[in-house]
Amino acid sequence: MDLLTSALTGIFLPIFLGVLARRKDYIAAKNRPVLQQFAVRIAIPALVFSSLSTMDTGTAGQFLPMSLGLFLFFSMSWSSLFLLIFLLQKKSAWVKQFRSELLIMAFTGNLAYICWRLHELVIGPEGLQRGIFYTAFYWPFLLTFSFLSIAVFGLKQQKSLDRRELLYNVTPVLVFMAAGLAVGISGVRLPLWLSGFVSSFGNMAIPLVLFGMGLSLTVGKSLRTVGYLIPFLFLRLALWIGATLVMVQLPWFDEPSRGVLMINALAPLGVNPIIIGDMFGMDTEFIANSTIISTLLFLLFIPVIFFLWA
Template sequence: MLDVLNTILPVFVVVGFGYLATSRGLFSESAVDGLMTFAQSFAIPALLFRAMSTLDLGSILTLPLFLTYYGGATASFLAALLGARFLLGRPWTDSIAIGFAGLFANGLLLGVPVTERAFGPDATAGNFGIIAVNSAYCYTIGITMMETVLARQSGGTMRNLPGRVLKAMFRNNMIIGILAGIAVNLTGLPIPEFFGDSLDLIARAALPAALFGLGGVLCNYRPEGDLRAIALIVVCSLLLHPATSWGIGLAVGLPTPAFRSAIVMAAMAPGVNTYIFANLYGVGKRVVASSILIGTALSLFTSWAWLALLH
């Protein structure tokens, strides 16, 4: 058990360093914004491009993997959505934002480095397979439901719904990096060695920079809002999602490497994208922000437990 903790602890220590440096004024908010802009707009897209351009897509983009991970994610979304609406009495718009927080796990910034630390650099193929469709899947569900509710409340139409969904996805540099990498992979387009080496230099900075920056971002969140709603999101994200994925993975016979990737990704706290979604519509922002902070802190211990089971 101690070996498992020592494996994943460095990931969370880097996040903690970012949090501490920002909270003590050693790293300004503008520096955090700059670091996250570099990580999310340049370094992570480079990492995703290189991963997607070199992976054996046929072996990782499999139905059992997607059923395992996204079956659990969908169950977590529905539980958080319906629980917020019918148990906590939240408005539908708030409930959708809360459900989205149960749907969108922080698989890229936390799931990938935890998997790499726990099972080795070659064990992350399944992680990137999940990441390849994650934003498309989650934003399609979240935006479609939110726009449907808003259209009904205002008596408007949903003619612009497909455009809003596509705009939300394709203005994201990470989606562009994924699609470009898949295009290179499928076409066999050669990448000049000097250009590939340059991308690798940028990509190697992606996860350390993003983890440190994530700590700075979390420093700006305060545990505010309905504690019951926060608890609902945390339970769905850290327990229901991985537990459901575990059951589905066993049922469909998912191979062990992909099974590990799916469970680790599912066991992560809500990602920063959940706050971006809530902020986009101006609903549930305090609850979602607090869930990211509290969930990330608790995921150190819950991911330890899930990894111990996987080992």
């Protein structure tokens, strides 16, 4: 029970505080992207480095399987949802209107920030490391399948891609990941002052991103779209679980890795589809509203996760 309470407060309290700060306009709208940039470009790379630099060789052996698993998962979830959306758009004007957004949301989820917290709480440090492995190529794969989506369904409006923003968001994580892998595999011991300094930034990452998620959510507008979104979100969840059940049968993964995959199968939407939607000129308000409904639904599944592991 103590572990469940810790998970619930650690995940939803920062989100609630972010929503409260937005409603009270405690943080000016123009400053909110700065928090997200700090988290993505500094805090998250520090967390990735701190985790990978302390891994053992057994854990290192799961890097390639988990990275290949992510591509396999994206392929299964994207192709399944594409087929369903292609068929449903002929019968539903709502699906046709938001088909690009729905397809982006179909293969994106909070596989990092929320799930990393659960990986660490439920499985332990090796769970966090495998969770980081799984998301190693998240951004490159995300962009690849996003380009594929807009090539098929097109954009709501034309908008040029900001290549500098993309490099700033992707490069630090990949560089710190490579450095963390090198230190972890070689067994090099960093000076305590350096490891402590990097860890202090890494400890900010998950609470800060969850707080930023709360800043981007509008509860009232989200509730008005709930009737349309809940069936889609449950459909997405069913396909994610199905894809995961296929993956855990593969011999590549050890037990902690399979545990990570099972937790990820329940992951809610995160901030990534909002960022992608903004880059490609989609309806980001619709995606943001979907995020809060998905996150609230996820609250129902957290006790299930702890029950399964108990």
